[in-house]
Amino acid sequence: MNALVKQHLIDPEICIRCYTCEEHCPVDAITHDDNNVVVDVSKCNFCMDCISPCPTGSIDNWRIVATPYTLEEQFEWMELPAQEDGLEAGTDGGGSLEALEDEVGALLARAHEGTGGKPIAPASASKPSVNLFNRAKPARAVVQGNFRLTDAAAENDVRHIILSLGDQVFPVLEGQSVGVVVPGTDDAGKPHQPRLYSISSARDGEKPNANNIALTVKREPGGLASNYLCDLEKGAEIEITGPFGGTFLMPNDPAANIIMICTGTGSAPFRAFTERRRRTSPNASGRMHLYFGARRPEELPYFGPLKKVPESLLHQELCFSRVDGAAKEYVQDRMRKRADQLVPLLNDGNTHIFICGLKGMETGVDEALSDVCRGAGLDWASLKPLMRQSGRYHVETY
Numbered sequence: 001m002n003a004l005v006k007q008h009l010i011d012p013e014i015c016i017r018c019y020t021c022e023e024h025c026p027v028d029a030i031t032h033d034d035n036n037v038v039v040d041v042s043k044c045n046f047c048m049d050c051i052s053p054c055p056t057g058s059i060d061n062w063r064i065v066a067t068p069y070t071l072e073e074q075f076e077w078m079e080l081p082a083q084e085d086g087l088e089a090g091t092d093g094g095g096s097l098e099a100l101e102d103e104v105g106a107l108l109a110r111a112h113e114g115t116g117g118k119p120i121a122p123a124s125a126s127k128p129s130v131n132l133f134n135r136a137k138p139a140r141a142v143v144q145g146n147f148r149l150t151d152a153a154a155e156n157d158v159r160h161i162i163l164s165l166g167d168q169v170f171p172v173l174e175g176q177s178v179g180v181v182v183p184g185t186d187d188a189g190k191p192h193q194p195r196l197y198s199i200s201s202a203r204d205g206e207k208p209n210a211n212n213i214a215l216t217v218k219r220e221p222g223g224l225a226s227n228y229l230c231d232l233e234k235g236a237e238i239e240i241t242g243p244f245g246g247t248f249l250m251p252n253d254p255a256a257n258i259i260m261i262c263t264g265t266g267s268a269p270f271r272a273f274t275e276r277r278r279r280t281s282p283n284a285s286g287r288m289h290l291y292f293g294a295r296r297p298e299e300l301p302y303f304g305p306l307k308k309v310p311e312s313l314l315h316q317e318l319c320f321s322r323v324d325g326a327a328k329e330y331v332q333d334r335m336r337k338r339a340d341q342l343v344p345l346l347n348d349g350n351t352h353i354f355i356c357g358l359k360g361m362e363t364g365v366d367e368a369l370s371d372v373c374r375g376a377g378l379d380w381a382s383l384k385p386l387m388r389q390s391g392r393y394h395v396e397t398y
């Protein structure tokens, strides 16, 4: 038998094609085509720089192989092949696999330190469909509406964009994303990569059974995709890819408590979660708590509609950082003040935490949860990996 190799692979069913791993790889071992993101076995040096930045855990897959999968094979995959039976340390003549297994195991443990390993979906989440449409075969969506959500005078221009998928089968779940294909090419003459946007409507559509989805998009200064989307007029046709995302998914269990923490357009999946519960189990025993940060009320997406959502469905903690005459408040500051509400939820084995929004928020929220736990004799450093391993702790920051 050939010497066995431990091969680093990406799960195409979980990967959301954000290309973060590709940006972090110092040896250019990660590439992609219109279909998949793949790892070149001849270049990967197991540095693990790609592991912790991956928002989904799709990057953390390994197979013991006698003949490594080629890039061409990986580009074709719709799912990851199973580990071939009978290949393990000791079955090859070389005997070097054992040492490599130990080394990779130790490096991975360090990359995952304190996180509890790769994320998994909530136990009661529906099985997502992923990667049905790609750059080579995109879905065509027609703009049904493009509404400004933020006040006309506000600094931020955030839009609610509704896309009709006509008769195309594009099944989505709350928490999933789509890729938006911006027409044209970059400076190097290559087509633009699809940009990812989280879906803000429920699985059965922005309008129930109308086969449409909604996106929440903030116009970024100089942003290619965001300006393209924000400028779209009703009736315009665009290309989208996806759906993407296999772990940041809403638990279906109506008894599940859901703590949702977001800033700005990070609210998109939580609008979808709330709408799903409103439509399916408005009297659910599980509680939904929303911590939502924005500069000012005028810049908080969906501020008006949120005011009409009853407390029985959604407990809201809206925090503002730039209101004249008021102290700056971030979501993590408010969480510390609401320790009395958070502690019973953290003590409940059916509580899920979802964090979505600015990258910096992740550390801030982590520290707040540490403080909240400490004050109640809980240990966040051990609770967080437990929650993650049981599909109850999810982060999507950008």
Ligand code: A2P
Binding pocket: 156, 263, 264, 265, 293, 294, 295, 296, 299, 320, 321, 322, 330, 331, 332, 358, 359, 360, 361, 362, 364
């Ligand atoms: P700030 O006023 O300090 O920028 P944006 O409007 O840029 O999308 O941001 C949404 C909200 O998130 C703003 O209130 C912003 O506050 C806040 N914010 C910025 N950085 C953090 C952070 N590290 N943790 C939590 N909230 C943050």
